[in-house]
Amino acid sequence: MLVQFYNVSKVYSNGVKALNDISLKIDRGEFIFLMGPSGAGKSTLVKMLIREEVPTRGQIFVTSRSIVRMKRSEIPVLRRNIGMVFQDFKLLENKTVAENISFAMKVVGANSHDMRQRVTEVIAMVGLKGREDSFPNQLSGGEQQRIGIARALVNRPLLLIADEPTGNLDMDTSLEIMELLYDINRKGTTVIMATHARELVKNSYKRVIMLDAGTVYSDGSLGEVSI
Amino acid sequence: MNTMRYFFSETLKSLRRNQLLTIATLSTVTICILILGAAVLLTINAGKFINQLESDLEMMVFVEDSLDKNDLADLGRKIKQIPGIKSVQFISKDQALAKLQSKFDAKQYDLKKTVGDNPLPNSFKVKAKKPRDVPQIAKQIFKLEGVYKVNYGQGMVERLFHITRWVRIISIILIVLLAMGAVFLIATTIRLAIFSRRKEIYLMKLIGATDWFVRWPFFIEGILLGSMGALLAVILLALGYGTLVNNMQTTVFFIPLINNQKELLEIYLSLFGAGAVLGCLGTIISLNRFLDV
Numbered sequence: 338m339l340v341q342f343y344n345v346s347k348v349y350s351n352g353v354k355a356l357n358d359i360s361l362k363i364d365r366g367e368f369i370f371l372m373g374p375s376g377a378g379k380s381t382l383v384k385m386l387i388r389e390e391v392p393t394r395g396q397i398f399v400t401s402r403s404i405v406r407m408k409r410s411e412i413p414v415l416r417r418n419i420g421m422v423f424q425d426f427k428l429l430e431n432k433t434v435a436e437n438i439s440f441a442m443k444v445v446g447a448n449s450h451d452m453r454q455r456v457t458e459v460i461a462m463v464g465l466k467g468r469e470d471s472f473p474n475q476l477s478g479g480e481q482q483r484i485g486i487a488r489a490l491v492n493r494p495l496l497l498i499a500d501e502p503t504g505n506l507d508m509d510t511s512l513e514i515m516e517l518l519y520d521i522n523r524k525g526t527t528v529i530m531a532t533h534a535r536e537l538v539k540n541s542y543k544r545v546i547m548l549d550a551g552t553v554y555s556d557g558s559l560g561e562v563s564i
Numbered sequence: 565m566n567t568m569r570y571f572f573s574e575t576l577k578s579l580r581r582n583q584l585l586t587i588a589t590l591s592t593v594t595i596c597i598l599i600l601g602a603a604v605l606l607t608i609n610a611g612k613f614i615n616q617l618e619s620d621l622e623m624m625v626f627v628e629d630s631l632d633k634n635d636l637a638d639l640g641r642k643i644k645q646i647p648g649i650k651s652v653q654f655i656s657k658d659q660a661l662a663k664l665q666s667k668f669d670a671k672q673y674d675l676k677k678t679v680g681d682n683p684l685p686n687s688f689k690v691k692a693k694k695p696r697d698v699p700q701i702a703k704q705i706f707k708l709e710g711v712y713k714v715n716y717g718q719g720m721v722e723r724l725f726h727i728t729r730w731v732r733i734i735s736i737i738l739i740v741l742l743a744m745g746a747v748f749l750i751a752t753t754i755r756l757a758i759f760s761r762r763k764e765i766y767l768m769k770l771i772g773a774t775d776w777f778v779r780w781p782f783f784i785e786g787i788l789l790g791s792m793g794a795l796l797a798v799i800l801l802a803l804g805y806g807t808l809v810n811n812m813q814t815t816v817f818f819i820p821l822i823n824n825q826k827e828l829l830e831i832y833l834s835l836f837g838a839g840a841v842l843g844c845l846g847t848i849i850s851l852n853r854f855l856d857v
Contacts (some may be wrong), residue, residue: 387770389770389857409775410774413772413773413774414772415772416769416770416771416772417771417772421770421771427763427766427767429763429764429767431581440771441771443567443570444768444771444772444773444777445771445772445773446567446777488771492771492772
């Protein structure tokens with residue numbers, strides 16, 4: 338078991354109830370779509386997984402470790418096992434493709450030899466070979482998201498969380514990104530993808546967790562749940 | 565090693581990328597340290613002047629004429645035994661008259677002839693170890709037998725101490741306020757630098773950077789800006805103070821200005837250190853808010 342949520346609730350200090358008594362289990366190697374309308378609690382759930390937010394009530398375990406009781410100094414270790422992909426890519430504009438990716442390895446103190454080797458590897462994996470020295474603004478949206486994915490993968494995370502990764506992309510590019518994410522999942526990385534895009538989920542035959550008003554509305558593979 | 569190189573290269577990149585902000589911070593620190601340094605030099609010089617004024621304080625103990633040689637020696641011993649006494653010097657009637665006479669021109673005015681019998685009393689010139697104890701010691705001496713008057717500039721001395729105490733308090737408050745102002749200004753400019761990189765900091769934290777990994781480049785930047793600014797200020801201050809000392813020694817020579825190279829070097833080094841510390845403090849104040857991810 339990779340992730341477990343036990344009766345997790347979250348009420349923000351302004352009184353907004355984001356999550357209400359959520360229990361979930363996610364196995365290693367799964368590919369999960371997290372769906373629901375705006376304000377359903379998708380972002381809060383994702384933020385809790387990386388310990389950006391803590392639940393008001395309940396427990397969350399990642400690799401059998403409680404991340405609720407985790408000390409501040411232990412948070413970086415948790416985050417190094419989780420790769421994050423963002424809707425707005427969050428790339429550093431003044432760094433090249435290779436630098437944006439190696440940045441994630443520098444942050445965790447990797448040595449330069451390992452860094453060079455691994456960066457070349459992930460750049461090939463996401464299909465950006467030959468673009469290493471380009472700057473993000475010289476690339477298309479899809480290519481920029483590929484940098485984001487490479488950066489999330491470079492430290493070999495157990496879990497990849499993609500928060501609306503296709504939100505800023507057209508349909509064809511979105512499908513390419515989806516293929517890349519499926520490929521990463523096939524190689525063993527657990528993937529959780531929060532999305533609004535029903536058309537990407539429809540033919541995926543993956544597990545879909547539907548959230549609505551802070552609760553799990555439905556949880557199952559396609560056919561078992563209606564989206 | 566790799567990480568250290570990363571910290572320094574990040575610092576240099578940030579300084580280069582935010583050139584305008586770098587210049588703004590640098591000049592802020594320079595001006596702050598310059599004012600702070602001027603205040604410190606002023607305070608130290610005022611303190612020295614005050615110390616000199618205070619150490620000049622002495623008591624004149626006048627004794628009754630009826631005391632013979634033995635009584636005088638006895639009284640001298642008794643005064644010496646009072647705790648806090650630094651020195652006791654006996655001045656006989658004749659010495660007193662001679663001293664008075666020396667103030668007049670002997671040829672024009674012979675005091676001895678004019679006044680006949682020497683009317684001046686025997687006396688002791690007494691100095692206290694701590695000038696502040698003078699009024700209290702004077703009271704004790706006055707109680708001794710054979711003493712008829714103790715003079716130390718009553719009233720004036722108390723007022724002097726009152727003034728010097730306030731000068732000291734005000735200068736300390738001034739320095740503390742200036743230092744606080746400097747920290748605030750540096751913190752604000754560093755906060756602007758951090759704000760322009762908040763996206764990067766957020767990303768670093770999400771990727772799994774420790775707080776210290778994020779902090780170090782900013783710390784180095786803060787310390788570098790603080791000490792570079794302080795260095796500039798110290799150079800300006802040293803030039804300005806050197807010129808001032810040279811001019812004042814010829815015009816207002818009675819005000820003692822510190823001109824001891826070792827002492828001055830210590831002050832300048834402290835100011836330089838203060839710049840680095842202020843830079844560091846400014847970074848701590850500004851950074852923690854952005855690390856809370």
